[in-house]
Amino acid sequence: MTEKQFDVLGIGNAIVDVLSRAEESFLVEQRLDKGAMRLIEAGEAERLYGLMGPGIEMSGGSAGNTLHGIASLGGKAAFIGKVRDDTLGQIFRHDMQAAGVHFTSQPATDGPPTARCLILVTPDGQRTMNTYLGACVELTPEDVDPVLVAASAFTYLEGYLWDPPQAKAAFLKAANTAHEAGRKVALSLSDSFCVERHRREFRALVEKHVDVLFANEDEIKSLFEVSSFDDALQAIRGQVEIAALTRSEKGAVIVAGPEVHVIDAEPVDKLVDTTGAGDLYASGFLYGLTRGLPVAVCGTLGAVAAAEIISHFGARPEVSLAELIADKVHSG
């Protein structure tokens, strides 16, 4: 087996977030589905940006956020994703590397600009995302370095990768390479509309390629086309080694073979912005797995990391997560 160099390698859309506060009425006027992620073209991105309030720019992307979180927890993290050689691409690269994430994917030198996600945060802290994929559509199997995959204990893939047409092949190459090297594959279902778009393929993926699955309640219900959480829970049992099913303030349910754990959410003083909640949950959970901790403790680490991220604006941690979890790891 290749020597392990990284705890987790993430592969995802490399995106810079543009976060702005918005009233509920703005979502209604613009007919936006609150809490969802929709894909938009360049023209719509320009139109919507023109209507949005003043913004804050921060590196984002679902797997990007997760890997930043893993580095902040003290894990060895690597990331593969496609930016362009433009200002936002430089910002994305800087932020990953400054967080301690190994990120050497070559930027595209032509084609569409670095991806951006226009995120509207309503007064209730909920986020509604509008993603212009830009350079992410240039990610191909050639960007997946098999040596890097084989040297990573976990390869973590975001379901959103199913949207850019060529990324799917990169995704499958990574999953196959990981398993051939005796490594584990983790997947986030990303978004319930994303599951709707790709349900049949996601079902096959989960059965054949995924060891650890992350999904929120809407996503797992959509995957199995059931209306109750418990039905979804029963459906996923036995399909993957571990499933971590998150339910916002209701906490999470962890399924691991015959074990089922129900872990409470970590309390937060004030919910400011849910952007990145699921991503950082995955950071904590995966970090725990790479440390060989029991799945219930992994669930608590996920809850702690998610609580940190929703207590402020943006999807990148504001404090050292390693310090935040220090007592949890020892007490576990």
Added chain:
Amino acid sequence: MTEKQFDVLGIGNAIVDVLSRAEESFLVEQRLDKGAMRLIEAGEAERLYGLMGPGIEMSGGSAGNTLHGIASLGGKAAFIGKVRDDTLGQIFRHDMQAAGVHFTSQPATDGPPTARCLILVTPDGQRTMNTYLGACVELTPEDVDPVLVAASAFTYLEGYLWDPPQAKAAFLKAANTAHEAGRKVALSLSDSFCVERHRREFRALVEKHVDVLFANEDEIKSLFEVSSFDDALQAIRGQVEIAALTRSEKGAVIVAGPEVHVIDAEPVDKLVDTTGAGDLYASGFLYGLTRGLPVAVCGTLGAVAAAEIISHFGARPEVSLAELIADKVHSG
């Protein structure tokens, strides 16, 4: 007199902030003067950025922050400043316009890129700034539209404009145009090192061109080369119509002709980041003046706006300042 269209026109360096948390030890290693603003060249900006942690990008600039604040308070605000026609320039323009600030300065189509300020925020909430002026050096007197100046009750100038070589002439054109039109001129001294660089000229400016002066304790002491705050206070009396002298948590002293008011700082739950404290103080104070409020009430509005900005990351308000001051204006 030209009909009034704007309460305040700001002229300043148009800058995008790159904010990052840093330890005290990083400032020591890099020999940075904590709390100060230093000017850096492109190469040093690249070097320092490479060493900084993950960043958050937000529109900034001292006068830019002040004018955003005035718009957020409900005032009619305009801004003149130079960006390039690049990504950061588009972000700056978007954010000003989205905040409701009239901003139509033409971007430079060649020359250096849009200015950026690398801001290191230490755990005590203090900010240390490193400014690459970029396109700001292209601001010339031609960018100052005399019709806009004459149509604004106040023209607000930042002392930092004395740094880019051609902006000084733009500054003086604006001040002269304002007075010829029977309008008022306000100035912020910006930074004690900036005062040191330009002390002789700033002294002449204050005597001849300034009606309303904003300065913090270090700046006003540097201007008059005195070591006690009270000496500086006595020195400024009679030199300008109104001087608002800010002293961080000690509050502010307002001098207006024979009147002297000592106004307490507004309490904050937690000091997160002092970036923009002085800028937003000026927002509140100037807004009060344009509403004809007593100077003591103007001081309170300044304190409330400053308290909002230091309770979170970044120098642009997170909430509607108009709602925040509603009771203060009525009780005044």
